[in-house]
Amino acid sequence: xxxxxxxxxxxxxxxxxxxxxxxxxxxxxxxxxxxxxxxxxxxxxxxxxxxxxxxxxxxxxxxxxxxxxxxxxxxxxxxxxxxxxxxxxxxxxxxxxxxxxxxxxxxxxxxxxxxxxxxxxxxxxxxxxxxxxxxxxxxxxxxxxxxxxxxxxxxxxxxxxxxxxxxxxxxxxxxxxxxxxxxxxxxxxxxxxxxxxxxxxxxxxxxxxxxxxxxxxxxxxxxxxxxxxxxxxxxxxxxxxxxxxxxxxxxxxxxxxxxxxxxxxxxxxxxxxxxxxxxxxx
Numbered sequence: 001x002x003x004x005x006x007x008x009x010x011x012x013x014x015x016x017x018x019x020x021x022x023x024x025x026x027x028x029x030x031x032x033x034x035x036x037x038x039x040x041x042x043x044x045x046x047x048x049x050x051x052x053x054x055x056x057x058x059x060x061x062x063x064x065x066x067x068x069x070x071x072x073x074x075x076x077x078x079x080x081x082x083x084x085x086x087x088x089x090x091x092x093x094x095x096x097x098x099x100x101x102x103x104x105x106x107x108x109x110x111x112x113x114x115x116x117x118x119x120x121x122x123x124x125x126x127x128x129x130x131x132x133x134x135x136x137x138x139x140x141x142x143x144x145x146x147x148x149x150x151x152x153x154x155x156x157x158x159x160x161x162x163x164x165x166x167x168x169x170x171x172x173x174x175x176x177x178x179x180x181x182x183x184x185x186x187x188x189x190x191x192x193x194x195x196x197x198x199x200x201x202x203x204x205x206x207x208x209x210x211x212x213x214x215x216x217x218x219x220x221x222x223x224x225x226x227x228x229x230x231x232x233x234x235x236x237x238x239x240x241x242x243x244x245x246x247x248x249x250x251x252x253x254x255x256x257x258x259x260x261x262x263x264x265x266x267x268x269x270x271x272x273x274x275x276x277x278x279x280x281x282x
Contacts (some may be wrong), residue, residue, distance in 0.1 A: 122268025
């Protein structure tokens with residue numbers, strides 16, 4: 001019923017059981033009585049009071065069982081895409097809650113923040129609710145937040161050597177790329193750095209750890225670190241030149257083509273969630 005309300009929207013939840021021709025939905029009427037739905041919705045819990053006492057350090061304990069069950073369901077068919085992306089996702093929410101986030105400059109500024117692992121198709125393989133600083137994972141407490149998130153999301157991958165992972169500058173770190181290469185993952189991520197001349201590039205290669213750093217100037221300066229990809233072969237791309245007020249072809253390193261092609265996996269489910277969000281509230 002909650003999922004249906006995301007794409008079949010009515011002004012009031014009681015109208016899903018209405019008998020008017022322009023209201024009501026037969027599939028809902030056949031599934032559950034209106035009074036029963038309202039009763040269940042008002043008392044629905046995923047964590048008992050006795051269990052809550054044992055997990056006080058987890059700020060998301062009320063929905064932890066639901067998240068765990070959903071995570072298990074998402075990977076029951078395995079990970080069937082070679083290229084994976086790790087990123088953050090915001091689920092819109094305007095109410096009052098301690099876990100609600102405000103992120104300036106994002107399309108959705110208010111809501112719950114999730115870490116997500118998706119394929120190129122937009123299918124979600126793993127996700128987790130961001131609850132602030134946590135010591136729930138004792139093995140990774142010394143890691144930076146970005147590194148910890150990437151490693152936690154990739155826990156569901158059983159054969160690292162079969163996958164390539166992409167993420168942005170929120171997660172990219174030299175130590176993370178080295179560690180992922182040791183685990184068998186091929187990984188690429190952007191880095192925050194200074195500008196170059198338009199259309200030019202530069203790179204450095206660490207022969208010890210086999211990490212390559214590439215900087216290329218498009219509309220803005222883009223910096224990437226990778227533990228497997230290459231600078232060559234180059235490909236031509238069209239860029240707008242403000243000085244000449246026209247487009248021109250510039251050479252683009254190969255690593256940027258792969259990154260741009262596969263990093264947008266998380267954006268697709270993020271767009272779907274915002275477009276088909278449930279309209280029913282407690």
